[in-house]
Amino acid sequence: MRKNLKFEIIRGAASILLALAVAMIFIFIISDVPFEALYNLIIGPFTKLRYLWLILERMIPIVFTGLGVCVMFQANQFNLAGEGTLFFGGLVAAAVAIYLPMPPVLHIIVCIVIASVVAAAAMLIPALLKTKLGASEMVSSLMLNYILLQLGVYILNWHMADRTQGATMSHLFQDTARIPTLVPRTNLSWGIIIALAMTALVALFMYRTKWGYAIRMVGQNQSFAKYSGIKVAGTIVLCQVIGGLLSGMGGAVEVLGYYDRFKWRQLPGYGWDGVTIAILAKNNPVFIPFAAFFMSYLKQGCNLMQTYTDVPAEMLSIIQAVIFLFFAAEQFLSKYRQKLVVKGAKEELAEKKAEGGQKGAEA
């Protein structure tokens, strides 16, 4: 076990190095100041406290979608509608924030709750199609993304838009609904605390409640779960509903914590980011904030590199792609791992032999 952890750390570090080496090739090709670029990419994000707040701020939505994906992937449900439900959750929260006057704090809570519930309800579509008809949740969730987007933009444009604004956006949220900032003079809101609290809750839910247990068992061995008396269909629905709930909540928290109006007219991409970090976190909610931090850190590094050197914006997606590709490579250094394993097995055998020999001698 310990050996495994050690190996994982070595592998992680080595794959990051390799990824950076590949990224560096690109940087050297296009930049006149490659070392400066690299410095900005890697060290830059740690040079100012302000950057830390930015990193934390950008973690917020992807922690939620990442958690949602974790819950669904743990039950082996390949649902990709985090994207659409986050968007729609944000819209619903905005609507409540604008049109439903309420006292402070309560307003925020009501916004988040309604947004989460609506997003969760939307997830019933892929979930029920799966359990009732056996339709692939991947297809229906992908389509659901576009449906929610178009529906959301329709609602925004035809029923919520502030016509005095130059771009299509909603009216201003009531102040009571806005999530206050955590660090003064930054955009880092209390959303990060909510996100971390949700991480703890989801971890608790997954590992310390009967529902989480059922979800995990369904994912690990569905036949076994069914045979044990776990209600498989209900669990499949539950995990997707929770997935929707979390991403809807993420949308609400992001919108109320970062914006003063609802401004999205496309899918903001946090759903795919959620999938990425859930895979990096191996579907364990506890690791989600770390994976989200890593992703957010990387983006901040890229931004700084773009701001302070001559590396153009488009490079960033290339560098990110390369880093994720290598970072998630399981088989990387596999030969080395096999050697470790063989060595371990041999040691164990030798030990046993020694013990056996002793026992033999005693007898």
Next chain:
Amino acid sequence: GGGNGGNTSTPSNNPSTPADNGGSAPSGSEPLKVANVVNGNLGDKSFFDSCEAGLKKLQDDGVITYKTFELGATDADQPKWVSTLDELSADGSYDLIVCGTYQMDAILNDCAAKYPDQKYFIYDAEVAQPNVASITFKQNDLGYLVGTAAALMTTSSMEKINPEKVIGFVGGEDGPVINDFLTGFIQGAQAADPEVKIDTQYVGNFYDTGKGKEIANVMVNNKCDVIWGVAGGAGNGAAEAAAEKDIWFIGVDSDQEATFSANQPQMAAVTIFSGLKNCGDGIIYMMGKLKDGSIEWGKTTQLGIAEGGVGLTSGGNFAKLPDNIKKALDDVAPKVTSGEIKVDTAFDESFDIKGLRDSVRP
């Protein structure tokens, strides 16, 4: 090989440029250090490129040195717009930060308040802060001119023109800026000939060229013979359809006939003219005021037809317009400028763009 590629858009900052205190407008011949924040991508052949071209010209003339920050156009990029603007303001080494679009106004509003010593230009939007100068364009006036021309074209005996009085408008999104163009377009067309019908359709984004083309094809089926594409890259799809179906296309923002003529002659051939929104000229105009000290911080400068902020291209295929249309345009333009012709704007909350749109549908 590609070593110089990355530099063209980001000319090196002149390290000898002293970091000004940024408080007062720097005087004399010292070039200003400018940051150009693009909340999208260059290459739109539209106002980001136009603004970039204006800055480039100013740099070539030794008025400024500048660096462009392209931040991407997606909604997930929005936080990056905020953080970069903040970063550049905090950095303090730029004399002036230029940005644009209505998507940036609230962001700049906060940022400008936070950094009162930093000076900003915002184009195509308004920000009421004492350290910001705003530049807006009367795209509804522009729309009026284009609408006038288009309506007269579809009723004319020009080549490619059918007997039906129908023209088309391909919008990127059903949003205020696009609809501001549209408002003028419809009103101009109706004023020219009340029988003209206007088929308005939106792509839903600014990049799905395929969809732009399909929509334009549908318009051709609906008997449109003049189509105005106001949809960024997706508008090119409409131009493709126009070329294939041999009808007239009207460009937007930049001289699209010139752009197409490089490699897509068929599309250039059907582009009769383009409705321009001259961000670059606007920036140059404002920079002049900054240099001579006549700039009014905290105010909005509206650039219309008279200021050269909006207008039609007059080269290339424009010559093919019958004289009566050219004359009509010459008639209408001063009236619009003077306010004799009142063009509605989609920014007015009480204005019913949806009703207008549906009332003229073919």
Next chain:
Amino acid sequence: MADTNIAVLMKGITKVYPNGIAANQSVDFSVNRGEIHALMGENGAGKSTLMKMLFGLEQPTEGEIIINGEPVSLTSPTVAISKGIGMVHQHFMLVPSLTVAENIVLGMEPTKGAFIDYAEAVRITKEFSEKYNLHVEPDAKVMDIPVGMKQKVEILKALVRGAKILILDEPTAVLTSQETAELFKELIHFKEQGHTIIFISHKLKEIKQITDRMTIMRGGKSMGVFNTADVSEQDISRLMVGRDVVLKVEKEKAEPTDTVLKVEDVHYENEYGKKMLNGVSFTVRKGEILGIAGVEGNGQRELVSMLFDMVPPDSGTITVEGQTVTGKGQSFIRELGVSHIPEDRMTYGAAGTASIEENLISDRFEKPAFNKGLLFDMDAIHKTSDQLIQDYLILCRSGKQQVKMLSGGNIQKVVVAREFSCDPKLIIADQPTRGIDVGATEFIRKKLVELSRNGAAVLLVSADLNEVMELSDSLMVFCGGEIVAYFEDTSTLSDEEMGEYMLGLKRQSPEEIRRVFHA
């Protein structure tokens, strides 16, 4: 110098799987040309692993392989096939949606131009099928054919590829004894044609009947090579397990009382339209162990699935203590006090990637005893799991360990611990001791008897004739989806008589059979 009479020589083979399991440790293995050589050993002894290396599916961590005197590096099955090695795997390696002919030519397809020459594939199949007297239907899809034919397809696959050295990994496990007898005839025939055969089986009688020599493995090591004629069945089992095998279970006479399970006139056709159950009726009563004997594939599996509502019967009723179970779901059935040791422990019995503890509570995790408010009562869970680990002698480091890291016997104990500790009224035990060592087998059998004597009803299904005959109080025999015999008392039965019933050669009168239905 290599002995030219040796077809296969494996020297000092060690295999460590990526998970750290040393499945083979310095194994020496040699097979003479033209012999039938048995490879014996308990489950997990490393037989399949050794053979997979010989077939190029796995690479040895250490050691050397010499085929016909030539040292070889078997990096893939392609290489092994080119060396004349063919393997019939323990688990079918067939593509269900393809036809028999397509499966047989897969990887060596005859072509006409760029296309598969399907007619030629059928011709090849027929040719070999006739030559070796292995009858198959070339055009049938593999998913539609019976297991016996699948086994023949597997053998043909190897022969078509020109195998001179044939590895057969437990080929008879799914065959009827007639089919087995026929197969043996063919094996002798191959041997006479100069083929070399490596034969893996757990059935000692078969081994005695057909093989020339044998290698016995235990715990990943070779225990030596023996001439089959020189060793008795008793010797073999002692070598395999390491001690004398006593499997006699002491039990008092059963005193059955109320009916718990009642199965009445159940019919079932499988997805391919084959009649798997044809009017089955029986009851199981409190305090008795009712055994089901029969060759695999005669409807036992379908019956057991049905009792646990995994599939619905086409007609007929199944009740437990008067309550219908069909369509009610597994949690309802468990609520009624039914527990079930499934045949396939890694599919139904356990979640390999979950911990022992999580596996132990899978049927009771929703009970108030394990929940405090919304959360699990972790203390209660730990306590229960530790207690079960202790009571059922599950060998592990802690309850947190992943189940798949346990040995087969211990995995089975985890399943048994859960199923026996829930105070069951009815236990459906499907192959409860399959593939586990003697100690654990004894333990599980004792527990089963103990539970039944304390009032549980037990339905026992086992492919191991000795097990059903010894453990059951009464016994029914399944053949072709029907009950063909019922014996109230098992103590006087003989193997031979049972065999005749199992093969359908003999059948009791309907009146005699109806005795199993106590209602």
Next chain:
Amino acid sequence: MLNQLIGIIFSETFVFSIFRITTPILFAALAAVIAERAGVTNIGLEGIMMISALTGVIFSAKLQSAWLGLLFAILLGVLTALMIGFFALKLKTDIILAGIAVNMLGNGGTIFVMFLVSGDRGYSANLASKVMPAINIPILQNIPILGKILSGHNILTYFAFICVLLVWILLYKTPMGLQIRAVGESPNAADSVGVSVNRIKYIALGLSGALAGMGGAFMSMGYMSSFNTNMTAGRGFIALAAEAMGRAEPVGTMLTSLLFGFADALANNMQSLGLPQELVAMTPYVFTVVGLAIYAASTLKKNRKKLE
């Protein structure tokens, strides 16, 4: 309004447009079919299409030949797909993540490369790229209605439908297809007869890349005559849906792609009836979900009998 709609649906131009709209989706969906049949989920189709769309434009401009452009587009498609294979099969990167990474590359990487090559960023104005020709089919074009519907399409449109046949032949009539299906269905079985599972998966991915590459090339060299950022606009994902709905059968997938093409064409026409663009834009996606549901329901009964 309904009458108007029915009039549109039965018009020649409408039917003609269905084929045009379906073409890129069909290519990508067939790409998904081949990959899926070999047991790999290729979620990077969108990225591959983008990369190929750009490649086609660049090479057709530089080499002044549409056909060479197409060839290179296909080649890059293959290489990109093989890269997914390398990471997923060799380095065991999660295949979904590998696909997502390729989509990222397709997004930013294309802008970057286009800028390096031509100085263009959003749209390839400076590249004198070529387009694949449209084809009039001699006799067919003179048949009244059919001629207008079936003749005059881009050569790649015809090829997309020919590819349905080719993929079908490949899967069901050739040794490679047999091996692809075997590998996808039971890799162990394939392995046991000496069929190298990874090799087949690489080949399937390569073919998948080639098809997606053609889909991308059609976007920029047939549908359009230039490349612009993000021009595939989600067609790669639609293709995945079409493939799943078509149960990875070439003909079924063609039908579901056509269904999507029909729904999209319908949506394009519904706006001129005055319906809100946003709601109209939902049509194809709603069609897909409803179609999926109906199809799943129809196969439900058969699956219920299976012993798990």
